[in-house]
Amino acid sequence: MSHILVTGGAGFIGANFVLSWLAQAGADSVVNVDKLTYAGNLKTLASLDGDARHIFSRSDICDRAALDSLLKQYRPRAVLHFAAESHVDRSIHGPADFIETNIVGTFTLLEAVRAYYADLGDAEKAAFRFLHVSTDEVFGSLGPTDPQFTETTAYAPNSPYSASKAASDHLVRAYHHTYGLPVLTTNCSNNYGPYHFPEKLIPLMITNALNGKPLPVYGDGLNVRDWLYVGDHCSAIREVLARGVPGETYNVGGWNEKTNLDVVHTLCDLLDELQPKAAGSYRDQIAFVKDRPGHDRRYAIDAGKLERELGWKPAETFETGLRKTVQWYLSHQSWVEDVISGDYRNWVAKQYAA
């Protein structure tokens, strides 16, 4: 049986990737390596309970011995690296975990994979790939008329999160140039969709709106993000894994630049249609709050290389993807309640008590 090893597969994008990967006919089994921080949620993967193609290991990517043992046991044909501390606001309050996981963890994983790769036979070496999942935030902030980020845009990270991701990208690049590790890097824009932890803009706004709480918009609400439905990010990663050129980087985006205020207004309008309040609009709950320190003004991705070279295009528009997302949250309130109440953590404590 052939395997891929995924790190961070209990998080938002990693779990969506694992679920969509195993939904493919004839897919390789997945060795899912996740530390289960506050952001890791095995309830997201409940539909895989009893599925022998999903092997879960609660492990830290900073734990070299655990990584060596998993690589030796399962001999994956590829490693896909999603694990990270991912929330910018948390990185501002406490950067240490970001340095540890995003930089030291990526370094530890690269070292383990370098040793594993060195011992592969020629055919296995030729087929092996290390795919590093990164972000558009490494490129910094754009002015209103600046061209979109391309793969050659200079790195200019502005938050502890984006600086730690930039450092991990540089390490991945160096392991290709120095040691010949066949690496691929994707730099993606803001994702949204099912199983998104309700600390990030879109799930937070949906959750607060339904609970009658304020919808906190930072600053003037005119910061721009480029939104991509998570299922489209997963399909891009599958394409890059299958046909990307080792050593290359690929920008992934949805061609959907929106101000935060536009996003929040659209969400309120969708909720007004799908779950109307007794009186008034969800827009009435919008509250402008203190800005995020160092808040990047605009991100925009030119995903042309991925389209030209690998034929990838997003399947969802912002309108179709956001409607699906709101409908998913409305019909999966128990998943959200478990996250908010912390019940998913109790389950993890029980599951791993031994």
Ligand code: NAD
């Ligand atoms: P997330 O925070 O939802 O999930 C991260 C996962 O990594 C969690 O399951 C967590 O338990 C796990 N993890 C954290 N530290 C770990 C460690 N030391 N060892 C093992 N596992 C650990 O993040 P996400 O939004 O799913 O992002 C996944 C990746 O995609 C990250 O690398 C992020 O930088 C990148 N990315 C995210 C977005 C986005 O919009 N969310 C966009 C572009 C790129």
Ligand code: DAU
């Ligand atoms: O661009 C890709 C990045 O997108 C990923 O690398 C990160 O992991 C991911 O978290 C995301 O980062 P952002 O900081 O852009 O996402 P967030 O959802 O935190 O915020 C989106 C925008 O909304 C941003 O301009 C800040 C604003 N915001 C956010 C929150 C949580 C608000 O106005 N109010 C809020 O309460």
